[in-house]
Amino acid sequence: MTEKIALTPATHTAPPAKFSHGVKKGNILQVAGQVGFLPAVAGQAPTPAGPTLREQTLQTFANVKAILEEGGASWDDVMMMRVYLTDVDHFAEMNQIYNQYFEEQGLTAPPSARTTVYVGLPAGLLIEIDALAVLG
Amino acid sequence: MTEKIALTPATHTAPPAKFSHGVKKGNILQVAGQVGFLPAVAGQAPTPAGPTLREQTLQTFANVKAILEEGGASWDDVMMMRVYLTDVDHFAEMNQIYNQYFEEQGLTAPPSARTTVYVGLPAGLLIEIDALAVLG
């Protein structure tokens, strides 16, 4: 029996319901939908990194990465990222931030596949990202 | 060669197109997007459990669970649930229903990861959920 492990970085705010920020079982690692919340501060409600797409996107990447690392994985292991934006007009800017970020990460494997769609998100949030990784 | 098996609970209404309610191959089990349709009645069109979020969410959970069980899996094997709501104002209520449901299920492994986004759904449907499970 392969154990299923919850991945809960110390910096993360508590999920708003009974789900895990990330889980790992065997060589499969799944990251829950992350948004641009800053590291948790005890007694404070979750707070986005800022109102701009850039601030929220970079914080969202940091939040996804923390979960990957908690599970012993890296961006190189990511197979699929789902990017949820609220506004089609943010696509070009998100891609620019995305490209610069992943260039800086120094990937050694081919980049992940990706799907980007435009949905509704809670007020104040401009981006949400989840990820599926295969380790090993 | 690992066989790919369709998971088709007897209670489920026929899919509206050539897709499977669930498939299993090796240790991977994928549940298709489920909605709050009541168990199928011969000669009747698929009917939601009721107009409320609570009725539809609980029926949707039952429909996902039936597919997991058809494949020899349980909620404990679920790595990722995608929750599609039509209205951001339903988030708090859905989480309440979600938490109560999974408390009652008596999970023995960490809860699944989750992403919730707000999309359009066919008229009358308030929630859709799909799930990825890893067995073994």
Added chain:
Amino acid sequence: MTEKIALTPATHTAPPAKFSHGVKKGNILQVAGQVGFLPAVAGQAPTPAGPTLREQTLQTFANVKAILEEGGASWDDVMMMRVYLTDVDHFAEMNQIYNQYFEEQGLTAPPSARTTVYVGLPAGLLIEIDALAVLG
């Protein structure tokens, strides 16, 4: 260490950002969100197959299939397809196209699971599809 391989059919237009059209690692193959872009023409911007749902859906299927084949997979290996439409009124027509297409493909395994939701897409695009396959 299992190698992660990018799947890049020669006919595909370059992704608009640093992501792969498809990736394969071990027995897992992930196809990025595909739209109805015609085969790439050097020096030309990506162009949809046509304005209609039928043209775009069939071209999208062709684009997904090319990535599957690049990775040594076929429709029979697909576990999950996510279909993103922009308009609930397109559901019936998409299902008709979907059923006819997969009948013609002569699947030998049960059809994939599927989730269909209604989201925003870039102007002129009516459908986007991604896919998860398990090989072997």
